[in-house]
Every structure is written in C-alpha cells, then in structure tokens.
Amino acid sequence: MYNYLVGIYGDDDDLIQAVRKVKAAGLEIHDCITPFPVHGLEKAMELKETRLHTAGFFYGATGTMFALGCMTWIQTSSWPLNVGGKPNFSLLSFIPITFELTVLFAAVGMTVTYYLRNRLSIFNHDEVLDVRLTDHKFAMIFDMAKYDSQEDINRIKRVLESTKVEEINVREMKHKVYSAEEQS
Amino acid sequence: MSHHYTSPIREPLIEGNKTYHDITDDIAKATEGSIKPMWLIALLVCATIGLWGILNILYTIWYGIGVWGLNKTVGWAWDITNFVWWIGIGHAGTLISAILLLFRQRWRTGVNRAAEAMTIFAVMCAAIYPGIHMGRIWLAFFIFPYPNSRGPLWVNFNSPLLWDVFAISTYFTVSLLFWYTGLLPDFATIRDRARGFRRKIYNVLAFGWTGTAKQWERFESLSLVLAGLATPLVLSVHTIVSFDFATSVIPGWHTTIFPPYFVAGAIFSGFAMVLTLMLITRKLLNLEEYITIGHIESMNKVITLTGSIVGVAYITELFIAWYSGAIYEQYAFENRIFGDYWWAYASMMTCNVISPQLFWVRKLRRSVAFTFFLSIVINIGMWFERFVIIVTSLHEDYVPSSWTYYSPTWVEVSIFVGTMGIFMTLFLLFARFFPVIAIAEVKSILKVGGDQYIAEYARQDKAEGHGWVDGSYGAAAAGNLASPKSPRDAEHDKH
Numbered sequence: 001m002y003n004y005l006v007g008i009y010g011d012d013d014d015l016i017q018a019v020r021k022v023k024a025a026g027l028e029i030h031d032c033i034t035p036f037p038v039h040g041l042e043k044a045m046e047l048k049e050t051r052l053h054t055a056g057f058f059y060g061a062t063g064t065m066f067a068l069g070c071m072t073w074i075q076t077s078s079w080p081l082n083v084g085g086k087p088n089f090s091l092l093s094f095i096p097i098t099f100e101l102t103v104l105f106a107a108v109g110m111t112v113t114y115y116l117r118n119r120l121s122i123f124n125h126d127e128v129l130d131v132r133l134t135d136h137k138f139a140m141i142f143d144m145a146k147y148d149s150q151e152d153i154n155r156i157k158r159v160l161e162s163t164k165v166e167e168i169n170v171r172e173m174k175h176k177v178y179s180a181e182e183q184s
Numbered sequence: 185m186s187h188h189y190t191s192p193i194r195e196p197l198i199e200g201n202k203t204y205h206d207i208t209d210d211i212a213k214a215t216e217g218s219i220k221p222m223w224l225i226a227l228l229v230c231a232t233i234g235l236w237g238i239l240n241i242l243y244t245i246w247y248g249i250g251v252w253g254l255n256k257t258v259g260w261a262w263d264i265t266n267f268v269w270w271i272g273i274g275h276a277g278t279l280i281s282a283i284l285l286l287f288r289q290r291w292r293t294g295v296n297r298a299a300e301a302m303t304i305f306a307v308m309c310a311a312i313y314p315g316i317h318m319g320r321i322w323l324a325f326f327i328f329p330y331p332n333s334r335g336p337l338w339v340n341f342n343s344p345l346l347w348d349v350f351a352i353s354t355y356f357t358v359s360l361l362f363w364y365t366g367l368l369p370d371f372a373t374i375r376d377r378a379r380g381f382r383r384k385i386y387n388v389l390a391f392g393w394t395g396t397a398k399q400w401e402r403f404e405s406l407s408l409v410l411a412g413l414a415t416p417l418v419l420s421v422h423t424i425v426s427f428d429f430a431t432s433v434i435p436g437w438h439t440t441i442f443p444p445y446f447v448a449g450a451i452f453s454g455f456a457m458v459l460t461l462m463l464i465t466r467k468l469l470n471l472e473e474y475i476t477i478g479h480i481e482s483m484n485k486v487i488t489l490t491g492s493i494v495g496v497a498y499i500t501e502l503f504i505a506w507y508s509g510a511i512y513e514q515y516a517f518e519n520r521i522f523g524d525y526w527w528a529y530a531s532m533m534t535c536n537v538i539s540p541q542l543f544w545v546r547k548l549r550r551s552v553a554f555t556f557f558l559s560i561v562i563n564i565g566m567w568f569e570r571f572v573i574i575v576t577s578l579h580e581d582y583v584p585s586s587w588t589y590y591s592p593t594w595v596e597v598s599i600f601v602g603t604m605g606i607f608m609t610l611f612l613l614f615a616r617f618f619p620v621i622a623i624a625e626v627k628s629i630l631k632v633g634g635d636q637y638i639a640e641y642a643r644q645d646k647a648e649g650h651g652w653v654d655g656s657y658g659a660a661a662a663g664n665l666a667s668p669k670s671p672r673d674a675e676h677d678k679h
Contacts, residue, residue, distance in 0.1 A: 035204065035373070036624040037400040045397055052405045060413075074329065074338045083342070096347040096424055103413045104354040111361045114406050115391065118399045120368065124392020126383060131376035134369065134395055136204035183398040 003144035018163035063105025192642035197633030230608040237602010270310035276454025277303025282414035344427035436516035436577030445497035452490035453566035484549035491540030535565020
C-alpha cells in the first residue's frame with residue numbers, strides 16, 4: 001500500500017501558481033496530473049527537459065545511413081545490374097527511399113522510446129488516483145512515505161490552503177505512483 | 185488568465201460557454217450508452233457493400249486480372265485511378281494534424297482526430313489496389329528488398345514504383361503512430377468514466393495512461409517532432425505517386441509540374457472528403473459547437489486555394505503541350521478535350537476548376553448544405569482527374585492500330601464501391617468506439633478559443649478603451665453572453 005496526499009485544483013493556471021508557491025516553500029512535489037498538457041507546468045516543477053527529440057535525431061540519422069548504405073551495397077556490390085549503361089551508384093535516385101527511411105526510423109524509434117520511458121503498456125493496471133484527473137481536475141501529489149509525520153502533513157496542508165486548492169485528499173493506492181523524478 | 189489572450193475579432197473555436205467537464209461529456213458521450221439502431225443499420229449496409237467488394241477482390245485473385253476491362257493498350261485504369269484517389273484523400277488528415285500544428289492553426293483541434301482516422305482508412309483502401317493489380321498477390325512480398333535465395337535478386341531502387349512502396353508504407357506507419365499516440369489520453373478519459381469490463385478494455389487501449397507532467401511534456405515533444413516529420417513526408421508521398429507517371433515517357437504523363445499539381449490535388453480532394461464526413465458526424469453526434477461554421481469556412485478556404493492551384497496546373501499543362509511543339513504531347517491533350525473521353529475531361533474541369541471558385545462568396549462557404557454538396561462534387565471531380573490522366577493518356581498510344589476504348593467491368597466497379605464500403609465501415613466503428621474529437625487538445629485551447637473567453641477579452645479591451653470593434657465576434661459574443669461564466673463558476677453552479 002502506498003499513501004499519497006493529493007491537492008485537487010479546478011484550473012490549470014491555479015495549479016501552476018500553486019506549484020510555484022509549494023516549490024518556494026521548499027516542499028517536494030511527487031508529481032502533477034493534468035487532463036491536458038499545461039504549458040509552463042514542467043518549468044514550474046523544474047523538471048529536466050526531455051531528450052526525446054535528441055533521440056529522434058539519432059534514430060533518423062540511423063535510418064539515413066542504413067538506407068544509403070544498403071542501397072549502395074546492393075546496387076554496386078551484391079548484384080550490380082547494367083540498365084542501359086546507367087550508373088549503379090546514383091545518389092539522386094536514392095534520395096526518395098533515403099528520405100522515407102529516415103522518417104520511418106525517427107518516427108518509430110521515438111514512439112517506441114516514448115512508450116517505454118513513460119511506462120505505457122497494455123498490461124498496465126487501471127488503478128487511478130482520481131477519475132476526475134482525465135476530465136476537469138488538476139492534481140498535485142505528495143508522497144506520504146517522505147512526509148509521514150503529522151507535522152509534515154499539516155505543513156503541506158497549510159501551504160496548499162494558501163493556494164486556490166479545492167480539495168485535499170489522502171489516497172491509499174495498491175500500486176505505486178511513480179514520481180516525476182523516477183520518470184525522468 | 186493573464187497569459188492567455190485572443191483578439192476579439194477572432195471567431196470562437198468552441199461555442200456554447202463550455203467548461204472542461206462539458207467538453208469531456210459532449211465528446212465521450214458518443215462512445216457510451218446503447219447502440220443506436222440508425223448506426224447499426226448504416227454499419228450493416230456499409231459492411232455488406234464492403235463484403236461485396238472483398239468477394240470481387242477474391243474473384244479477381246482467383247481468375248486473374250483478365251476479369252477487368254484492361255487490355256494491351258490500357259494496362260492501367262480503374263485500379264490505379266482508385267489507388268491515387270484514395271491516397272490523395274488521405275493527405276488532408278496529415279495536413280490538418282501535422283502542417284496546421286506547425287503553423288499553430290488552433291482550429292485543427294476540432295477536426296484532426298477524425299481527419300487522421302480518415303487518412304488511415306483511406307490508405308488502407310488505397311493499398312488494396314496495387315496489391316491486387318500485381319496479379320499474383322501471394323508473391324506481393326517480392327516488392328520488399330530482403331535477403332533471398334534467388335541470387336540474391338533485389339528490387340530496383342531506381343524505380344518510382346519501388347519508391348512508392350517505401351513512401352506508402354512509411355506514410356501509413358507514421359500516420360498510425362501519430363494518431364494512436366494522440367488517442368491515448370482520450371482513451372484514458374473514456375476509461376475513467378467507464379466501469380467493469382469496458383473500463384478494462386479502454387485501459388488496454390489507453391496503455392494505462394495517467395497524465396503525469398512528464399508524460400505530457402514528452403507528449404508535446406513527440407507531437408511536435410512527428411508533425412515536423414509528417415509534413416515533408418506527406419508532400420513526398422504524393423510527389424512520389426506523381427513520379428509513377430511523370431518519370432515515364434508517355435505523352436500527357438511526362439510532365440515536371442506533376443509533383444506540386446498532385447500534392448495540391450490530393451489536399452483538395454482530402455479536404456472535400458473530410459467535409460463530407462465531418463458534416464454528417466457533427467450533425468449526428470451533436471458536435472456543432474466544436475466543429476463550428478468557422479471550422480467549415482477555414483476548410484473551404486483551403487479547398488479554394490488548392491482547387492485554384494489545381495486549376496492553374498490544368499491550364500499550364502495545356503499551355504505547355506501547345507508551346508512544346510511536340511505533336512504527340514499536343515495530340516494527347518487534344519484527345520483529352522475532344523476525344524472519346526471528352527465527358528470525363530469536362531466533368532473534371534467543371535467539378536475541380538469552376539466549383540471551388542464559388543467559395544469566394546462568403547455566404548456559400550459558410551453554408552453547411554452548400555459545402556456538403558460541393559464536397560461531393562469535388563470528390564467526383566478528383567476521381568475524374570485521375571481517370572483522365574491515366575486512361576486518356578493511354579487509350580490512343582503511338583500505334584493507331586492498337587487504339588482502343590476502355591470501360592470497366594462489373595468486377596472493377598464492385599471493387600471500387602466495395603472499398604467505399606470498407607472505408608465507411610471503419611469510419612462508423614471509429615465514430616462509435618473512439619473519441620471523434622481530440623478531447624485533451626480541445627481542452628488545451630479552451631482559454632484561447634472558447635466563446636466566453638473571447639467575449640471577456642472584448643469586454644476588457646473596451647474597458648481599456650481600445651480594440652473594441654463593433655460587429656466583431658468578440659463584441660457580438662459579449663453582447664449575447666450577458667453574464668459570461670468562467671469554467672470554474674459554472675462548475676460551482678453545478679454543485
């Protein structure tokens with residue numbers, strides 16, 4: 001069993017302001033859950049910037065080299081065909097397939113990485129912190145394993161109550177909720 | 185609210201004073217509750233037509249493509265016409281979801297999901313045609329280069345037909361990944377409204393999505409890069425399709441304007457199909473507040489632009505044929521206009537060049553009924569365009585003794601109608617079980633596109649003594665919505 005303290009907000013801007021306040025108070029936010037991408041939230045939470053796009057570049061470059069390398073080897077070495085005396089190695093006519101494979105490798109590579117890094121899988125459990133978090137509510141989560149004393153909890157509640165929080169709930173989960181740190 | 189602002193002269197993208205919760209309700213509702221008899225009847229009709237098409241495909245595979253109307257002179261006809269037609273239709277989905285994302289066109293959020301679904305289904309229908317036209321479909325895997333025991337004998341990497349194999353398969357894969365990854369958060373929304381077995385199913389579909397800050401951050405990064413990749417990709421796909429013709433030496437095909445001309449035509453026909461589908465969907469699922477007249481008008485503007493490019497291309501082709509001085513080229517175009525297939529050329533010119541120009545009239549491009557009518561006309565016109573390019577360039581070739589007239593057999597007609605049945609079956613299933621509008625994306629534009637917010641910006645502007653334009657959308661909305669509610673106020677009212 002894992003216990004979490006969940007502050008529920010009704011508006012994305014309220015959540016960002018609250019995150020800033022909580023951060024300033026020196027509290028550690030376990031994670032935030034929102035129904036849609038909230039711009040500026042990752043900055044307010046001081047998350048490390050994702051390197052997914054960098055990975056995408058390397059996947060794409062792999063595709064480029066794979067396509068060019070394969071076509072060059074096949075047409076010049078594996079089975080050279082003389083078609084009307086035209087050159088076996090012709091960069092110009094390799095461009096379309098090289099481009100397509102660059103895109104294919106980058107897209108597939110990035111998407112697979114995305115699913116793996118986000119721990120997205122069809123075998124995932126369906127226990128959620130609050131069903132309204134994919135609808136119209138925004139949550140800030142604290143790990144009660146870290147803040148276990150009553151004193152800590154009261155401190156968090158005091159800080160949250162100084163923001164536009166709508167509810168403060170304590171939630172007992174069967175499954176662990178990974179923190180933003182653990183997900184980075 | 186401080187960092188959001190939309191000029192009050194902008195037309196709202198979400199009408200009806202929606203809250204976040206309203207958006208979830210309105211869109212998720214269509215996937216819930218009992219199945220409507222109307223939907224079931226439509227599904228059965230479409231599935232029957234699709235099945236009829238599949239039977240005819242099997243008939244073709246069993247007896248060979250001799251059951252089609254092709255002959256020695258016209259070796260490509262309905263099959264490739266239909267292939268190009270379906271692929272072209274798919275292009276609008278990628279344009280809306282990728283190119284409009286890069287251009288930060290927020291209206292895309294209302295239609296991107298359904299348009300991408302259309303792309304995927306259209307590409308599936310398109311892929312059937314080259315597959316069955318090969319004749320021996322059981323050897324279709326020969327088109328992929330893989331180490332084999334026949335030499336190894338490789339495919340010809342200098343052939344545009346092979347480039348097409350790579351372009352279409354990459355296009356399908358990337359579109360599918362882009363579409364499905366965008367669906368995860370919305371499947372999670374439906375999951376969190378469901379119970380029991382249905383909840384389990386949607387959890388599997390959502391890959392256990394939770395919506396943490398890190399997931400969303402990567403989601404944004406992935407969407408942006410995939411959009412950046414899909415943009416040149418979609419342009420390359422129809423460029424390569426046009427290479428199938430342009431790199432040959434057939435008069436009427438051997439033209440350097442084919443790539444841009446085909447891409448514009450693809451987007452033109454694709455938007456027409458998006459409109460045909462969305463005008464029905466928005467009516468049946470009551471989504472008029474999310475796919476507004478403003479959305480329809482924006483799409484009609486794209487149709488006017490791409491239709492005009494297509495029109496210019498037709499005229500350029502004629503001019504160049506005359507100007508080139510090549511008699512074979514000149515004859516190809518004379519034959520198109522005055523030859524046996526003059527009716528196909530006339531249909532193409534009327535539907536594609538004249539009809540989209542009617543959208544210069546604001547009243548017409550904001551009329552739902554007229555848009556629906558014209559979207560059908562354009563779909564027909566663009567089918568004729570491909571037919572004209574393919575068949576009329578072939579049927580009177582270099583040797584007058586082999587000149588012929590091509591007409592399709594019932595098998596070809598059945599397969600074409602059948603792919604429409606398959607397409608509509610898939611779309612109906614999508615409309616019932618999937619969220620037809622990107623719920624999360626629409627929520628993310630509520631504060632810049634919602635009518636209550638735009639009215640509020642108009643009111644603030646007026647109070648500050650600038651920016652109030654009477655007759656603007658914001659001003660009108662501010663007048664209509666006597667007491668606008670922020671989503672939170674509305675939420676409080678409910679409790």
